[in-house]
Amino acid sequence: MAAFLSNRNPKSLAFVAGSTFLFLYWLVGFDGITFSDDVYYLLAGKKFWEGTMEANAYHFSTRWGAYVPSGLIGYIFGFEPHRISLISLLSYLGSLALLLKALPTKSNPWILVLWFSTQVYFLHFLTKVYPDSLLVFWVVLIPFSAVYRDKKPFLAALGLVSGLFFGFMTKETIVFLGPLPLVLYFFDRRKKTANSSFYLWILGIGFLFAAVYISYFWLRFGDPFYRIASINAGHYISEFTYADKGIRSILRRISYLPIITLVERGYWLWIIMALPALWQIMIRKNRPGLEFSVAALLLIVGFWLMSSTLEFYNPIYLNPRHLIILVPILAFLIALGWEDWQAKSKMRRVLLAMLLLGVGISLFQGDFKMAGFQGVFFLLTGSPYLSFRSILLVVILAIPALFSIFYQQNLKCYPSLLITLNEELKKVGNQEFILVNNFIDFSKEVLLDGNFQAQSKLVGIEKIDSVKSLNPSQIKVLIYRYYQHAYPKEQVDVDALEKWLTSEYVLQDEKEKERIWVRSFERKSNQ
Numbered sequence: 001m002a003a004f005l006s007n008r009n010p011k012s013l014a015f016v017a018g019s020t021f022l023f024l025y026w027l028v029g030f031d032g033i034t035f036s037d038d039v040y041y042l043l044a045g046k047k048f049w050e051g052t053m054e055a056n057a058y059h060f061s062t063r064w065g066a067y068v069p070s071g072l073i074g075y076i077f078g079f080e081p082h083r084i085s086l087i088s089l090l091s092y093l094g095s096l097a098l099l100l101k102a103l104p105t106k107s108n109p110w111i112l113v114l115w116f117s118t119q120v121y122f123l124h125f126l127t128k129v130y131p132d133s134l135l136v137f138w139v140v141l142i143p144f145s146a147v148y149r150d151k152k153p154f155l156a157a158l159g160l161v162s163g164l165f166f167g168f169m170t171k172e173t174i175v176f177l178g179p180l181p182l183v184l185y186f187f188d189r190r191k192k193t194a195n196s197s198f199y200l201w202i203l204g205i206g207f208l209f210a211a212v213y214i215s216y217f218w219l220r221f222g223d224p225f226y227r228i229a230s231i232n233a234g235h236y237i238s239e240f241t242y243a244d245k246g247i248r249s250i251l252r253r254i255s256y257l258p259i260i261t262l263v264e265r266g267y268w269l270w271i272i273m274a275l276p277a278l279w280q281i282m283i284r285k286n287r288p289g290l291e292f293s294v295a296a297l298l299l300i301v302g303f304w305l306m307s308s309t310l311e312f313y314n315p316i317y318l319n320p321r322h323l324i325i326l327v328p329i330l331a332f333l334i335a336l337g338w339e340d341w342q343a344k345s346k347m348r349r350v351l352l353a354m355l356l357l358g359v360g361i362s363l364f365q366g367d368f369k370m371a372g373f374q375g376v377f378f379l380l381t382g383s384p385y386l387s388f389r390s391i392l393l394v395v396i397l398a399i400p401a402l403f404s405i406f407y408q409q410n411l412k413c414y415p416s417l418l419i420t421l422n423e424e425l426k427k428v429g430n431q432e433f434i435l436v437n438n439f440i441d442f443s444k445e446v447l448l449d450g451n452f453q454a455q456s457k458l459v460g461i462e463k464i465d466s467v468k469s470l471n472p473s474q475i476k477v478l479i480y481r482y483y484q485h486a487y488p489k490e491q492v493d494v495d496a497l498e499k500w501l502t503s504e505y506v507l508q509d510e511k512e513k514e515r516i517w518v519r520s521f522e523r524k525s526n527q
Contacts, residue, residue: 010109010110011100011101011103011109014100014109014110014112014113015096015097015100015109015113017110017113018096018113018116018117019093019096021117022089022092022093022096022117022126023089025117025123025126025127025401025405026085026086026088026089026126026127028405029123029124029126029127029404029405029408030081030082030085030127031127031405031408031409031411031412031414032081032412032414032415032417033081033128033414033443033446033447034128034486035439035440035442035443035486035487036439037060037130038081038128038129038130039442039443039445039446040060041060041063041066041067041070041129041130041131042067042070042074042079042081042084042129042446043445043446044060044061044066044067044071045067045068045069045070045071045072045074045084045129046071046074046075046079047071048064048067048068048071049071049072049074049075053067055220057230057233058230058234059227059230059231059233059234060234062169062227062230063131063169063170063171064169064170065131065134065135065138065166065167065168065169065170065171066130066131066134066169066170066171067129069087069134070084070085070087070129070134071084072087073086073087079449079450080449081129081446082127084129085126085127085128085129087129087133087134088125088126088127088128088129088130088133088134089126091133091134091136091137092126092133092136092137094137094140095116095136095137095139095140095328096113096116096117096328098137098140098141098144099112099116099140099144099328099331099332100112100113101144102143102144102147102288102292102332103288103332103335103336104288104336107335107336107338108335108338109335111334111335111338112331112332112334112335114393114394114397115270115273115327115330115331115334115335115397116327116328116331117401118397118398118400118401119266119267119270119324119327119401120266120400120401120404121265121266121267121320121321121323121324122324122327123401123404124404124408125321125324130321131170131171132171132321132322132324132325133324134170135167135170135171135173135174135325136324136325136327136328138162138163138164138166138167138170138174139163139167139174139177139295139299139325139328139329140328140329141159141160141162141163142159142160142163142164142167142177142180142295143177143180143288143291143292143294143295143329144159144288144291145157145158145159145160145162145163146160146180146181146184146291147287147288147291149184149195149198150193150195150198153195153197153198153201154197154201156198156201157198157199157201157202157204157205158201158205160180160181160202161202161205161206161209162209163177164177164178164206165206165209165210165213172231173302173306173316173322173325175302175306176298176299176301176302176303176306177295177298177299179298180291180294180295180298181199181202183294183298184290184291184294185199187285187290191285213227228310231309231310232309232310232311235308235309235311235314240317240319241308241314241317242314242315243312243313243314244314250313250314250315253315254304254305254315257318258303258304258318259361260361260365261318261320262323263358263361263362263370263374264362264365264367264370265320265323266370266373266400267320267323267326267327268354268358268374269355269358269373269374269377270326270327270330270331270334271300271326271330272351272354272355272358273330273334273337273341273351274296274330274333274334274337275337275347275350275351275354276337276338276340276341276344276347276351277289277293277333277334277336277337277340278293278296278297278333278337279337279347280337280340281293281333281336289333289336292329292332292333292336293333295329296326296329296330296333299325299326299329300326303316303318303322303323303326341381348381348382351381352378352381352382355374355377355378355381356378358370358374359371359374359375359378362374373396373400376396377396380392380393380396411482411485412482412515413482413514413515413516416513416514416515416516417447417480417482417515417516418447420478420513420516420518421440421447421448421478422448422454424476424478424518425448425454425457425458427476428457428476432457432472432474432476433456433457433458433459433476434457434458434459434476434477434478435459435460435461435464435467435475435476435477435478435497436458436459436460436461436477436478436479436480437460437461437479437480437483437487437490438460438461438462438487438490438493439483439486439487439490440458440460440478440480441458441459441460442460444458461477461490461493461494461496461497462493464493464496464497464500468500471523472523473522473523474508474520474521474522474523475501475505475520475521476518476519476520476521477497477501477517477518477519477520477521478516478517478518479494479516479517479518479519480515480516480517481515481516481517482515501521504523504524505521505522505523505524506521506522506523506524507519507520507521508520508521508522
């Protein structure tokens with residue numbers, strides 16, 4: 001053990017430190033479910049291991065990689081969202097191990113661990129059950145496997161195809177990395193180092209996996225491309241779609257909006273700090289940087305231009321959750337190029353200019369926290385002789401990551417919601433119900449797992465018309481004010497509810513604690 005933790009093995013020591021930090025963050029950083037797609041994946045995983053889950057036209061149902069592994073965790077340790085999110089932690093730890101394994105000995109593993117472990121959104125979904133956090137591992141496995149295509153062609157091909165195959169079963173964005181073997185083959189041919197065995201194995205294993213996958217849908221649904229059809233059918237018009245809003249909306253989305261999003265969500269710094277490695281590797285084409293550089297470029301181009309449907313062009317919405325798969329690849333490149341930009345004044349000036357652009361965008365949007373974060377990093381980057389650079393770097397990157405725990409937990413007050421919800425349900429009679437936010441009603445099978453009687457007593461406020469027809473003499477209402485942050489559109493339903501309550505009912509009791517607002521009403525005597 002002493003040898004394992006000695007300075008002679010810096011990668012092992014860095015992995016232990018990074019793993020410990022990620023575990024502690026997972027342990028204390030849980031702020032509850034997001035009342036969204038995670039509910040589906042939690043329930044799908046449970047149903048799968050109970051033997052009741054069926055694949056259907058809804059494209060989430062065939063994302064087996066998103067809910068089968070997490071469902072297994074729930075099957076073993078119990079159906080509890082935080083425990084089930086252990087699968088995300090395992091995905092992150094596996095990814096970190098692969099990256100450190102591939103990192104050249106001349107590169108600093110601590111830089112890799114630091115940048116891998118401090119992106120706010122990357123950490124936020126560490127405690128969630130979403131396909132994106134599981135996809136992190138498959139995204140890393142693909143370029144990692146390609147690094148060893150000369151030494152171990154069969155295993156490298158198996159790893160690469162497995163990453164694409166199981167990644168696709170987890171979430172379709174893995175297709176961004178589909179061209180990676182072709183790009184590598186182009187570079188290998190130019191350098192006359194192409195290992196034909198590796199590429200033939202890719203074709204053979206890929207054909208086998210694809211044949212099994214397509215055959216399942218052909219036999220099950222009568223259509224070998226049923227999965228593609230279900231993805232296309234899953235497209236719907238919303239505030240986050242572009243094709244329905246005209247060519248100007250599409251042009252905005254594929255021109256400057258991605259830059260704004262990357263700055264707003266804190267990914268900008270990771271991208272620009274990866275530029276030194278990208279620049280040098282594209283010139284030298286040395287390994288393992290080439291494989292990870294190509295992967296990074298394919299992901300960025302994919303996010304920038306890829307359509308959400310094959311039926312027509314509609315650029316995908318840049319949800320910050322989707323972008324977390326960029327972080328490990330960029331962290332690897334940052335570690336590769338860390339010494340480069342510090343030694344070359346021209347590259348430093350490029351980074352400073354990009355940082356200033358990010359600061360300017362943040363100031364223009366009135367986001368002074370992000371402007372300050374980037375501004376402090378600008379000063380750190382622009383001062384080549386600054387003492388304690390490493391310590392300051394850790395502090396600058398760690399503060400937002402750690403503060404986000406306090407921010408999210410204070411914003412959601414999730415434990416109080418669970419306690420209040422259960423307390424209030426015990427008070428209502430068999431024939432009574434509680435009006436709640438629509439997203440609470442949507443998530444009740446997770447919030448009240450196994451308590452079917454309690455679940456039946458929750459009614460979403462969007463169903464107010466059906467409640468009116470019952471003309472109840474008494475009504476209890478529980479409003480979780482977190483909706484104002486996460487689901488502001490529900491304000492329409494809240495306003496409609498308040499209008500009806502004011503006209504038809506008299507307030508009898510009211511209490512509010514930590515964003516949970518509970519009221520009891522009685523119908524007016526003249527009704």
